[in-house]
Amino acid sequence: MKLSVLRWLFDPATSLLAQRLRAQESGHMSYDTSWRLARVTRHPDEVVYRHHGHLAEDSGDER
Template identity: 50%
Template structure:
C-alpha cells in the first residue's frame, strides 16, 4: 500500500486537514508536505520525525557532486 493510503486509514482527520491544506495551496504544497505540517501542528511531540522522507536517498541523487 502507498504511504498516502496508510495515512488516510490510520489518521483520517489529519489526512483530511492535509488534503485541504494541499488544495488551498493551489499546487505549491504536496499532500506529503501538507500531511507532515498538519501532523506536527496537532502533535508537536512528533517533531523529530518531520524531516524523515524529505531527504533524498543516495540512489536518488544523480549528481555525484551533490553527495
C-alpha cells in the first residue's frame, strides 16, 4: 500500500490540510513536503521529526 494512502487512512485531517497547502502553492510543493508541514502545524510536538526523510542517506563520513 502506498504511503499517501496510509496517511489518508490514519490521519485524514492532516492529509486534507496538506492538500489545501499544496493547492495554495499551485502544486509546486510535493505532497510529501506539504503533509510534513501540515503534520507539524497540527502537532507541534513532532517538530523533531520534521527533517526525517529529508536527510542524505549517507554523508560519506568515515568514523
